[in-house]
Amino acid sequence: MNADLTGKKAVITGSTAGVGFDIARTLALAGAAVVINGRRPAAVEAAVARLAAVAPGVSVQGVACDVGTAEGCARLLAEHPEADIFINNIGIYESRDFLDVQDEEWSRYFEVNVMSAVRLSRAYLPAMLKKYFGRIIFISSEWALNIPADMIPYGLSKAAVFHLAQSLSKRTSCTGVTANAVLLGPIRPTGEDSRGADGEACLTMEETLSAFSSEHHALASGFPHVATTDEVADTVLYLASAQASATTGALLHLDGAVGVARLRTN
Numbered sequence: 585m586n587a588d589l590t591g592k593k594a595v596i597t598g599s600t601a602g603v604g605f606d607i608a609r610t611l612a613l614a615g616a617a618v619v620i621n622g623r624r625p626a627a628v629e630a631a632v633a634r635l636a637a638v639a640p641g642v643s644v645q646g647v648a649c650d651v652g653t654a655e656g657c658a659r660l661l662a663e664h665p666e667a668d669i670f671i672n673n674i675g676i677y678e679s680r681d682f683l684d685v686q687d688e689e690w691s692r693y694f695e696v697n698v699m700s701a702v703r704l705s706r707a708y709l710p711a712m713l714k715k716y717f718g719r720i721i722f723i724s725s726e727w728a729l730n731i732p733a734d735m736i737p738y739g740l741s742k743a744a745v746f747h748l749a750q751s752l753s754k755r756t757s758c759t760g761v762t763a764n765a766v767l768l769g770p771i772r773p774t775g776e777d778s779r780g781a782d783g784e785a786c787l788t789m790e791e792t793l794s795a796f797s798s799e800h801h802a803l804a805s806g807f808p809h810v811a812t813t814d815e816v817a818d819t820v821l822y823l824a825s826a827q828a829s830a831t832t833g834a835l836l837h838l839d840g841a842v843g844v845a846r847l848r849t850n
């Protein structure tokens with residue numbers, strides 16, 4: 585598939601590192617002008633420079649702000665009031681017992697993981713509707729469907745995110761705008777040494793167990809395959825492309841065998 589995003593502008597939250605950075609790089613290499621985001625100005629500046637070096641000739645800009653606040657979203661929107669492609673990638677997660685999480689932390693999970701998605705998609709949607717083109721993509725998690733006992737705030741907030749994608753797809757039906765969610769299982773950074781001959785990142789059971797703490801996440805013992813950040817980025821590229829005009833309201837699972845494990849346990 586040749587996904588050409590020339591002439592499109594993509595805003596990716598939480599994108600100076602990790603999954604967000606690889607999404608930004610992949611969209612930039614497909615020709616999109618990209619806007620990188622993170623809270624730390626130095627990290628944003630460094631990420632913009634890295635990206636500009638790998639995607640010369642493409643517009644790469646950055647905004648340092650906390651999109652987990654209304655003020656931070658307003659700051660991003662003041663600099664970039666319109667986008668053709670909005671990737672709500674930001675997500676905070678932590679292993680904590682339900683009994684230890686107080687109201688303030690619950691609010692923070694919902695402000696960062698949910699309200700950033702609500703505020704920014706609500707702001708970007710009107711211009712997308714006018715142009716009869718828009719792509720809103722939410723990065724959710726497999727843990728939203730099968731919430732680990734020690735990640736309840738995370739799982740609930742990520743469930744809200746995929747429900748937002750599905751409900752927005754109804755709101756935008758037949759408008760040229762699509763809204764989708766990608767549900768990630770554990771992800772590991774792309775790296776030459778993490779790739780098998782056929783490009784897959786296959787972990788040994790020992791690697792999987794030590795990386796993803798099977799003590800806390802019993803389902804981790806069912807992962808024969810863990811996706812790389814590149815694979816996530818390529819999935820997002822498909823959803824962002826013109827070719828994906830009929831894919832809306834979808835939950836795309838990049839979860840190796842987690843879904844299989846979920847079927848087994850439900």
Ligand SMILES: NC(=O)c1ccc[n+]([C@@H]2O[C@H](COP(=O)([O-])OP(=O)(O)OC[C@H]3O[C@@H](n4cnc5c(N)ncnc54)[C@H](OP(=O)(O)O)[C@@H]3O)[C@@H](O)[C@H]2O)c1
Nearest residue numbers: 598599600601602603622623624650651652674675768771
């Ligand atoms: N990694 C996984 O295995 C995995 C699995 C399932 C789902 N996911 C989901 O995938 C998404 C990306 O995960 P990741 O592991 O790549 O994330 P990550 O490494 O924690 O993301 C870090 C990026 O987010 C920025 N950031 C953090 N808080 C921010 C805020 N409030 N406002 C703006 N930027 C902020 C960081 O910059 P600053 O520190 O400078 O702010 C940095 O650019 C998340 O939604 C996560 O829930 C990840």
